[in-house]
Amino acid sequence: MSKKANVRYREIQRPRTLLLWVPMLAVALLMWYAFIQQVFFGNKVGTNPASNGTLIVLWVVFGIIFPVVFLGLLKLVTEVRDDGLYIRYVPFHIHYKVFLFSEITSYKPITYSPLKRFGGWGIRFNLQNEIAYNMSGNSGMEIQFQQHTIVIGTRRPDELKKAIDAAYQEK
Template identity: 55%
Template structure:
């Protein structure tokens, strides 16, 4: 059924924060160093070194899987379709979260601080019951639903809003 609904706007965001890249790559580099020292060269690290099995598991998780997921696979997909707005944070969401136009009472573009308003990036919730879908930047579109607000971060707020406007004008 999703394939029959026309996509009017599509945006794919990937993490672009330098500090995130540095943090993940430093952590991965340390895991690789730890793995090579203890597994390859058989030189344990520390006074009470972890077992080889633990080192291998941690290396796979934090030296390989986390960097690949966060820097290679992670993306926020935003679509405006004829019936609503669809958002998906891949690989954490298998299915799109949909916000149907019949459930949206109002919407507007805004500039906001993801850190102050939601405590960071990703799929975030705050104490006011608001939800955010954002990977980078500080621009977005705020959707007012019946019981809460949703902020969708975008690098192209005007194009995103124009796509929503075009559906409302057609109705």
């Protein structure tokens, strides 16, 4: 039996907010414009232009790699399996982060402010020994452990809770 066979719940979240897309695409377009103007047409860009080599490196990083990685690959995968909760924030986690049911002391769906509680979205830490894995929105699942708390952002908190309840009760 494969590890995927016991998946009871799966949610994949991708970035939806314009606050992420617009600045990222604006920087990428600026890099493409500067690259084409300076490298192909020979028109220096700006009052203190970078060398062609530096501009090519910046173009590759901010015009190609950054948008592809963060807008094309970025996703938060949440799974409930028979033994626990599995989180993977692609491309930052190569493997799933596993939170076993045997280590969980309590859990509940919450509505929270990611900006106030964690300073934003993504993989975030705060001074109360809490870790957040969130993509967007303000709903999530708060999971208590002996020494720390994690908050997992979800668009379907009730379904996630039902899946955890069912897997937790069978354990």
